[in-house]
Amino acid sequence: MPPADPDAPARLAPPVPGSRMTDEYLRTLGRNAYLWGWPLVNLHNRLTIMEKVPAPGLLGGTVPAGPPGTVGMLHDYITPDERIVACPNQDVVYGFGILDARRGPSVVQVPDFGTRFWVYQVVDQRTDAFAQLGSMYGTKPGCYLLAPSGWSGQVPDGIAGVFRYDTRAGACIPRVFMNDTDEDRAAVRPVVDQIMAYPLAEYTGQLRRTDWSKAPSYPAGDATGGERETQWVDPGTFFDILPEVLDEVPARPGEEALYAIFHSLLDAAAVSRHAADVLRQAAADTDATLVRELFEFRNIGVPLDHHWSTQANGAAFGGDYLNRTAMGKANIFVNTPRETAYFYQDCDAEGNLLTGDHAYTLTFPAGALPPVKGFWSVTLYNEHHFFHPNDLARYSLGTKNTTLVLDDDGSLTLYAGTRAPADKRFHANWLPSPAGRFSLYLRAYWPEPAALDGTWRPPAVLRASN
Numbered sequence: 001m002p003p004a005d006p007d008a009p010a011r012l013a014p015p016v017p018g019s020r021m022t023d024e025y026l027r028t029l030g031r032n033a034y035l036w037g038w039p040l041v042n043l044h045n046r047l048t049i050m051e052k053v054p055a056p057g058l059l060g061g062t063v064p065a066g067p068p069g070t071v072g073m074l075h076d077y078i079t080p081d082e083r084i085v086a087c088p089n090q091d092v093v094y095g096f097g098i099l100d101a102r103r104g105p106s107v108v109q110v111p112d113f114g115t116r117f118w119v120y121q122v123v124d125q126r127t128d129a130f131a132q133l134g135s136m137y138g139t140k141p142g143c144y145l146l147a148p149s150g151w152s153g154q155v156p157d158g159i160a161g162v163f164r165y166d167t168r169a170g171a172c173i174p175r176v177f178m179n180d181t182d183e184d185r186a187a188v189r190p191v192v193d194q195i196m197a198y199p200l201a202e203y204t205g206q207l208r209r210t211d212w213s214k215a216p217s218y219p220a221g222d223a224t225g226g227e228r229e230t231q232w233v234d235p236g237t238f239f240d241i242l243p244e245v246l247d248e249v250p251a252r253p254g255e256e257a258l259y260a261i262f263h264s265l266l267d268a269a270a271v272s273r274h275a276a277d278v279l280r281q282a283a284a285d286t287d288a289t290l291v292r293e294l295f296e297f298r299n300i301g302v303p304l305d306h307h308w309s310t311q312a313n314g315a316a317f318g319g320d321y322l323n324r325t326a327m328g329k330a331n332i333f334v335n336t337p338r339e340t341a342y343f344y345q346d347c348d349a350e351g352n353l354l355t356g357d358h359a360y361t362l363t364f365p366a367g368a369l370p371p372v373k374g375f376w377s378v379t380l381y382n383e384h385h386f387f388h389p390n391d392l393a394r395y396s397l398g399t400k401n402t403t404l405v406l407d408d409d410g411s412l413t414l415y416a417g418t419r420a421p422a423d424k425r426f427h428a429n430w431l432p433s434p435a436g437r438f439s440l441y442l443r444a445y446w447p448e449p450a451a452l453d454g455t456w457r458p459p460a461v462l463r464a465s466n
Contacts, residue, residue, distance in 0.1 A: 014260035021268050023278050030282030033262050036321045039328035040245045042232045043125045043169040050098040060220035064096045069106045071097030071172055071197035073212040080387040086229040087331040087385045090396050091377045092175040093192050099170035101148035107203045111194035112141040117177040117374040119339050125167035125249050129315040129336050136446045158205040168248035177375050180400045228384045235283035291329055297344035300326040306460035307347040341451040343442040349460035356435040359417030359464040366410030371456050374446030375399035380431040381439045390432035403428040
């Protein structure tokens with residue numbers, strides 16, 4: 001046998017098969033596996049639901065969807081009864097589709113948006129972005145290919161670019177800005193009707209159209225009901241699904257040892273009902289404690305002044321498994337920082353939770369609106385991170401609103417609470433809140449550097465005098 005090469009990189013051997021594992025060991029490593037794998041199982045389960053959708057359309061009449069490899073589109077803002085994805089916004093016309101590498105590449109169409117802001121978020125099963133399509137990238141109109149990394153077919157003429165992903169599942173989420181006016185609704189529809197995704201076999205070299213205002217509606221069962229986001233990850237079945245997910249998502253460099261540990265847990269569960277029960281309970285406990293904590297904005301991200309928080313690696317999480325699952329639980333499908341800066345708020349300036357028992361103000365000094373090249377908005381969510389239905393059908397305020405009223409000094413004050421501001425001049429600046437807890441969420445699409453490097457930060461949320 002030749003001597004070992006002293007300069008060869010050290011390789012970690014996997015756990016020895018059949019090693020005894022105590023219950024506490026299984027619980028500890030099981031909790032780590034649950035935190036690590038939560039977003040991956042989430043995408044896996046979304047794929048299984050989309051496999052049942054017969055054609056692009058709307059789930060429950062509210063949520064864009066389609067069979068894997070396609071995209072469904074709305075033709076207006078999303079409605080308050082949506083429950084598929086927490087923290088929707090009403091600044092854009094949304095689309096949504098799931099990718100499946102086993103079905104081969106998909107063609108995604110990019111129409112000519114002119115000066116209108118747009119971005120297609122495209123992520124792999126880890127919720128990391130792998131494509132750059134949007135205003136901030138200077139993307140030209142045309143057809144682009146989303147292809148599995150192992151696909152070796154011929155790229156047809158007319159394809160403007162190819163983006164590859166190495167997991168089984170992925171997601172494509174178009175967002176197109178629209179002002180809250182009837183005129184802009186009419187103007188955006190011909191463009192939105194050209195947003196499509198379909199299998200490569202259907203590609204003809206020509207942009208296709210569909211009238212998304214006539215999109216078919218499909219039954220969604222309980223996937224769009226209730227007050228909370230659809231439960232995409234069930235701790236009771238997590239470890240039953242994890243073996244398939246580990247096959248669907250290859251280990252990145254440095255993750256090989258982690259995968260070996262997870263496989264050893266699964267091997268133990270396969271031969272011991274007791275071990276399987278311990279892992280299942282570990283998943284349930286982790287979901288009820290750690291993952292539930294990560295739903296609250298005040299528990300995640302990077303703290304800022306006045307109890308705001310932000311995050312700096314959305315859709316580019318890499319090995320940051322904490323923030324990957326935190327964003328997945330609180331607000332899955334966040335964009336990359338180049339596309340969007342996000343700011344989260346659960347509290348007022350004194351650190352007290354925001355509730356409908358009080359009224360609040362958020363004042364941007366003159367010349368200090370969120371610095372963006374795209375648009376900005378402040379959205380009010382209820383305790384479940386969804387819109388609070390109200391008589392005004394108003395859930396966010398920002399660039400899309402043409403009737404906001406400035407203060408005499410040029411500043412802009414937004415109001416949040418169960419009652420409108422006493423001064424009727426500022427009713428257009430009011431976000432109606434529920435009686436209970438709520439959160440504020442500031443988005444800055446296509447942010448200027450000041451919104452990313454800390455030069456600009458959101459102002460304090462002040463409790464108003466009653």
